[in-house]
Amino acid sequence: MYAQLKEINQKPKPFEFYTADSLWATPHTSEQMLSYHLNEDVDLASRNKVFIDKSIDWISTHFSVGEQTKICDFGCGPGLYTSGLARKGAKVTGVDFSKRSLEYARIYAINEKLLINYIHQNYLEYNPEEQYDLITLIMCDFCALSPVQRKALLTKFHRILKKDGQVLLDTYSLKAFAERTEISLYEQKQLQGFWSKNDYYGFLNTFKYEREKVVLDKYTIIEEEGSKVIYNWLQYFSEAMLISELQDSGFRAQAFFDDVAGSGYSKNNSEFAVIAVKN
Numbered sequence: 569m570y571a572q573l574k575e576i577n578q579k580p581k582p583f584e585f586y587t588a589d590s591l592w593a594t595p596h597t598s599e600q601m602l603s604y605h606l607n608e609d610v611d612l613a614s615r616n617k618v619f620i621d622k623s624i625d626w627i628s629t630h631f632s633v634g635e636q637t638k639i640c641d642f643g644c645g646p647g648l649y650t651s652g653l654a655r656k657g658a659k660v661t662g663v664d665f666s667k668r669s670l671e672y673a674r675i676y677a678i679n680e681k682l683l684i685n686y687i688h689q690n691y692l693e694y695n696p697e698e699q700y701d702l703i704t705l706i707m708c709d710f711c712a713l714s715p716v717q718r719k720a721l722l723t724k725f726h727r728i729l730k731k732d733g734q735v736l737l738d739t740y741s742l743k744a745f746a747e748r749t750e751i752s753l754y755e756q757k758q759l760q761g762f763w764s765k766n767d768y769y770g771f772l773n774t775f776k777y778e779r780e781k782v783v784l785d786k787y788t789i790i791e792e793e794g795s796k797v798i799y800n801w802l803q804y805f806s807e808a809m810l811i812s813e814l815q816d817s818g819f820r821a822q823a824f825f826d827d828v829a830g831s832g833y834s835k836n837n838s839e840f841a842v843i844a845v846k847n
């Protein structure tokens with residue numbers, strides 16, 4: 569018991585483990601996540617509908633989206649952005665490793681008579697021959713990746729973007745980092761059964777890595793037949809940190825915004841968005 573509690577409270581090295589599929593893509597968690605995505609009032613897995621509609625309008629205008637525009641949305645979920653952008657006429661590809669979200673997205677596209685290319689794959693392993701005008705990675709998914717994964721992803725973006733292609737992504741800011749605190753929490757059936765349909769005991773340990781500006785929410789879920797650990801990492805960024813990472817992969821930060829709906833850059837938001845172009 570003591571040894572197990574010690575392990576639960578153990579702080580790993582930053583980004584030591586990658587378990588994003590346990591959060592998004594198991595049969596049980598993907599069902600929970602899909603309901604969060606589709607809940608138009610909460611900003612848990614996707615942002616709310618009012619924001620997404622605003623974002624799609626802004627993206628369409630800002631990037632002059634038309635019939636010739638080829639867009640790839642990394643981590644597209646149930647297709648809330650891909651559908652809107654396809655409606656604006658773009659040729660859209662969406663990549664996600666949640667089978668359940670993509671099933672929803674595909675059926676939605678058929679019903680709405682939208683032609684969208686959905687790819688069920690880990691986007692870190694997606695290596696198309698195709699080239700795009702615009703790549704999107706929305707809702708701070710960039711922050712869930714390790715420095716090595718981010719570098720590999722940006723290098724790929726560079727390869728699969730046309731010469732004048734652009735990337736739009738958002739990240740959490742250092743303001744949001746300052747607001748995070750370390751906690752240790754124990755709860756039976758944590759998050760109202762989010763982690764399993766069976767009974768379980770859930771531990772949440774939140775660790776802060778001050779030097780790296782990283783936070784880990786480490787969930788240890790103990791069921792009768794075994795236990796699992798889910799590591800939800802978040803990298804928080806300053807403008808300078810993001811500029812430097814982009815530069816290392818051959819990109820220039822062209823413009824900053826408070827969010828992916830083009831809100832003016834206040835430098836005081838808990839997240840911010842960047843448009844990156846190839847050097």
Ligand SMILES: C[S@@+](CC[C@H](N)C(=O)[O-])C[C@H]1O[C@@H](n2cnc3c(N)ncnc32)[C@H](O)[C@@H]1O
Nearest residue numbers: 592613614643644645664665666690691706707
């Ligand atoms: C925070 S949600 C955002 C979804 C969508 N961009 C939106 O804003 O509505 C992150 C999405 O990325 C997907 N995802 C996370 N890591 C992934 C990976 N390595 N490969 C493919 N999809 C991934 C999840 O399944 C989820 O649909």
